[in-house]
Amino acid sequence: MKIRAAVLEEFGKPLAVQEVDLAEPRAGEVLVRLHACGVCHTDLYTASGADPSGYAPAVLGHEGAGVVESVGPDVTSLSPGDHVVTLFSPQCGECVHCVDPRTNLCMAIRAEQNLGHLPDGSTRLSRGDEEIRHFMGCSTFAEYTVMPEIALAKINPKAPFEHACLFACGLSTGLGAAINTAAVTPGSTCVVFGAGMVGLGAVAGCRLQGAERIICVDLSAERLELARGQGATDLMIGGEGTVENVLEMTAGYGADYTFEATGSVKVMRQAVEAARMAWGLCTVAGVAGKGETLDVVPRFLITGRRVAGSSFGGVKGRDQVPVLVERYLEGEIDVEPFLSHRISLDEVNRGFELMEAQDGIRSVIEFA
Ligand SMILES: NC(=O)c1ccc[n+]([C@@H]2O[C@H](COP(=O)([O-])OP(=O)(O)OC[C@H]3O[C@@H](n4cnc5c(N)ncnc54)[C@H](O)[C@@H]3O)[C@@H](O)[C@H]2O)c1
Ligand SMILES: [Zn+2]
Ligand SMILES: [Zn+2]
Numbered sequence: 001m002k003i004r005a006a007v008l009e010e011f012g013k014p015l016a017v018q019e020v021d022l023a024e025p026r027a028g029e030v031l032v033r034l035h036a037c038g039v040c041h042t043d044l045y046t047a048s049g050a051d052p053s054g055y056a057p058a059v060l061g062h063e064g065a066g067v068v069e070s071v072g073p074d075v076t077s078l079s080p081g082d083h084v085v086t087l088f089s090p091q092c093g094e095c096v097h098c099v100d101p102r103t104n105l106c107m108a109i110r111a112e113q114n115l116g117h118l119p120d121g122s123t124r125l126s127r128g129d130e131e132i133r134h135f136m137g138c139s140t141f142a143e144y145t146v147m148p149e150i151a152l153a154k155i156n157p158k159a160p161f162e163h164a165c166l167f168a169c170g171l172s173t174g175l176g177a178a179i180n181t182a183a184v185t186p187g188s189t190c191v192v193f194g195a196g197m198v199g200l201g202a203v204a205g206c207r208l209q210g211a212e213r214i215i216c217v218d219l220s221a222e223r224l225e226l227a228r229g230q231g232a233t234d235l236m237i238g239g240e241g242t243v244e245n246v247l248e249m250t251a252g253y254g255a256d257y258t259f260e261a262t263g264s265v266k267v268m269r270q271a272v273e274a275a276r277m278a279w280g281l282c283t284v285a286g287v288a289g290k291g292e293t294l295d296v297v298p299r300f301l302i303t304g305r306r307v308a309g310s311s312f313g314g315v316k317g318r319d320q321v322p323v324l325v326e327r328y329l330e331g332e333i334d335v336e337p338f339l340s341h342r343i344s345l346d347e348v349n350r351g352f353e354l355m356e357a358q359d360g361i362r363s364v365i366e367f368a
Pocket of ligand 1: 012041042160169170173193194195197199217218219220223238239261262263266267284285286287288300310311313361
């Protein structure tokens with residue numbers, strides 16, 4: 001079929017919205033009609049050429065929500081009409097990691113996904129004789145996409161698509177970092193560095209876990225106000241003295257849990273040092289630049305601080321994204337403040353500009 005999609009033709013150039021071909025879903029694959037898709041830093045990172053593993057031409061986008069249009073052979077868990085959220089982090093349910101409760105890092109299709117292929121090693125996207133690659137296994141800057149069944153979470157159809165799509169990436173990452181990776185305990189003190197989509201999700205996750213004190217640190221006073229709306233009890237403008245400020249607010253000890261959601265290795269170090277001696281746990285969710293390293297004085301570890309990393313918040317997507325969406329529908333998570341701009345597919349490059357200007361938390365593409 002012919003679809004309209006935003007194609008990365010050349011690194012550092014605007015995406016080109018155009019008509020491309022999308023083939024029928026094969027075994028284990030599903031055709032999804034997109035209704036909404038968030039514009040994320042990872043899309044921009046790849047489009048800019050900064051990501052050394054990037055490839056072109058490719059259809060970008062990975063924060064999609066939509067409706068199953070049709071299914072290929074052997075698809076058993078989804079049917080036409082189901083509402084779904086796309087998962088760049090799939091859940092096959094069978095691999096060595098999927099059967100273990102300690103991780104969400106499914107191994108089933110990793111290698112082919114990283115190459116821009118669907119699991120059988122080919123693409124469904126093309127343009128004449130030229131193959132166009134899939135991005136993060138999703139390619140949701142498009143009216144339709146074909147994705148593996150194991151990379152789609154079936155959600156409650158009551159959830160509006162423009163809110164549901166935010167659970168495809170940053171929001172679930174932040175929520176999951178607090179709920180799964182750190183498993184914040186009631187009554188604890190938490191510090192969240194960064195008040196973007198991921199950090200704000202972490203603030204909400206800490207609140208849902210019953211944290212007593214949630215300190216949010218950012219450079220933007222405007223973003224810190226959004227953190228207050230998600231449950232932050234204390235707001236702090238970040239910078240050189242942040243660790244000292246946190247120690248001062250915690251009787252010199254530091255926080256039970258710290259979260260890093262900026263992608264800066266300097267802030268990661270602050271997050272380690274702001275964690276409490278004896279049992280403080282620092283969870284790193286930000287993605288650092290290629291080749292950057294985290295500098296930690298070992299004494300911080302010997303005296304009981306721990307460091308954990310969190311990919312997609314440790315969320316096992318097919319099982320847990322629907323649960324998070326349910327909690328949102330029950331009023332436990334306030335998603336509307338994250339949706340800053342509604343744009344059309346043709347305006348996707350404007351979505352990048354708004355992100356670079358830090359204008360709002362998320363621009364969401366709505367499909368007619
Ligand atoms: N682990 C994962 O699976 C996963 C998923 C999505 C995004 N990410 C990563 O998480 C990070 C955050 O993503 P986002 O969408 O929320 O980004 P964002 O750019 O919207 O938010 C980052 C925030 O950090 C703040 N910040 C920058 N320097 C700071 C400092 N010195 N002190 C305090 N705050 C500072 C900025 O003001 C901004 O509000 C990125 O690195 C992104 O790549 C990781
Ligand atoms: Zn994303
Ligand atoms: Zn798996």
